[in-house]
Amino acid sequence: MIGLTAPLWIGLFIGMIIGGLAEAWGISNPEVLIRLGKWQDRLFVGCIAIAIGSGALALYGLAALGVGFHWGIKPDYIWGVALGGAIFGTGIAISGYVPGTVWMALGEGRRDAIFAVLGGLLGAAAWTIIYQTSFGHWLVTYDNFGMIYFGGKVDTNLYVGFGIAIVWAIIMFSIAYFLPRYKHGKSCAYNSLHKNTKLSPEEEKEQVETAGMLLEGSSMPLGKNNLPEKVNYHWTVSSKLFGVIMMSVGIIIGLTVVLEMFLHQIFGESTTYSWIVAKLWLPAGAWKYSTLVVHTIGWEPFSDIGTLFGAFLASVFLTRRFQSFNNVIPPSWRERFGDSQIKRAAGAFSGAFLMLLGARMAGGCASGHILSGDLQMAVSSLEFFIFAMIFLLVVAHLVYRKVE
C-alpha cells in the first residue's frame, strides 16, 4: 500500500487552495448562503455536487488500486447528527456563514465576520460544556452505528465502494447539470449546451444582481477589461455550472480534498474552534471534549489559517472584493432588518453560535461533513446534509419572508 503522512504546516497550502477558489465563487459572502436558504441562488449546491462527485470517483478509484488514505468518516449517532444538522442549518440561515466561510470572510475583510468568529467560539465552547453532561453523552452514544459509508465499515469493501462511487458521482453530476442556478432561470445543462441562448430577462436580472452583490462593499476599484472584471461579471455569476471554468474549480476542490486525505487528513474547519476553546478556556484534562479534540486534531488550525489567507489573497489579486472592514450589510438581511450595524452584528454572532454548536454536536460542518464526508459517502454526512438543508430552507423562509 502506498501511504504518506505530511508535516502539519503543509495544511496551509491545502487551505489556501480551497479558500482562494471558494472566495472566487463568492461563498465567503453571507448573502450567497442566505440566497441558497431562500432557494434563489443554488450555486453552492451545484459547485459542491461537482466537487463531491469528482472527489468520490478519485478517492475510491485510488483506494481500490491500493493507495492508502487517512479516512475521516464521522460516526453516525443518529439523534446527535440529526439535531446537530438542524441547529447547523438554522445557524446558517441566520448568519449566512458556515465555519469555513467565516474564516474566508475575515480574509476578505468583512466586518461582520469578526462577530461571527466570536459567536462561533462561544458555540464551540457551549458544546464542550454540553458534552460533559448526561444529555451530551446520550447524544453521541445512543444509536451510534460507528464510522460507516454506503459500502460498509470505513476502509473496507473498496471495490464495492468504487462501484457505488460511480453511481454517487452520476447522481451528483446530474444534480449540478439539471438544477437551475437561479430561481427563474433555465437548468445549468441547458445553459451549458446552448451557447447562443439569450438569457430570459429574469435570469439576466439575477445575474446582474449577483455581480453587484458580490462586489458590494469592495474597497478596491475594479478597473476595466481585466481578469477581475471577467471573474466578477461573467465566470462567478454565470448559470453555466458545466462551463469549463466553473467545472474545473469544482473538480480542483474535490481533488484537493482527496490529496489532503492522502497527505494527512480530511478537510475540516470547525474542529479548530473547539481546539482554540480548549487552549484558551476549557482545558483538556478537565473537559472531556477538549481532551478528545486535542488528541484527534491534526493540521486543521494550519489549514484554517490557509483558508483565511487564501481568501485574502484571492480577494486582493483575483476578484478585488477586499472590503477593508467597510460596513456592509447583506442585501437580504438589509431588506428584512434594515441597515443597523448592531442588528447585523447580533445576527452574525448568534447565527454563528448556533452553527458551531450544531457542527460540533454532529462532529463536523460543511467541510468535514458535507464536502469531505459526502465525498467519502459517509452515512452520517448524508444524514447531516439532509437535516441541515431542510432547516436552512425552512428557517430562511421564516426569517427573510416579506413582512408588511
Added chain:
Amino acid sequence: MDKNDEISEAEKYRENLEPKRKSESGIKAFIITMVGIVIITAALTSGTYNGYDPSSYSVAITGFFVIVTIVMTAMWYRTKYNNYKYEPDSKEKKN
C-alpha cells in the same frame, strides 16, 4: 453565449462610479513578502511534526502574521482610495 446587454450596462455603470485605479505595487510587494514570511514561520516553528495537537505557539505566530497582513492591507486601501466603498445602488461617483 453572447455578452448580454444588462451585464455590459452594469459594468459600464460601475466603471463610472468607481475612482480610477492607482499604482498598488507597494502593497502588493508587501503582501507577497508576507506570504513568504507566513510560510517560513509555519515551516520553521512546526518543523517535521506530523502527529496530533499542533503547537499553539506555532499556530499563534503564523496566524498573527496573517492578521497583521490583512489589517495593514485594509489600512492601505482605505487611505489610498479615501475610504472608497462600492455601492451598486449609488448614484454618485466616489472621489
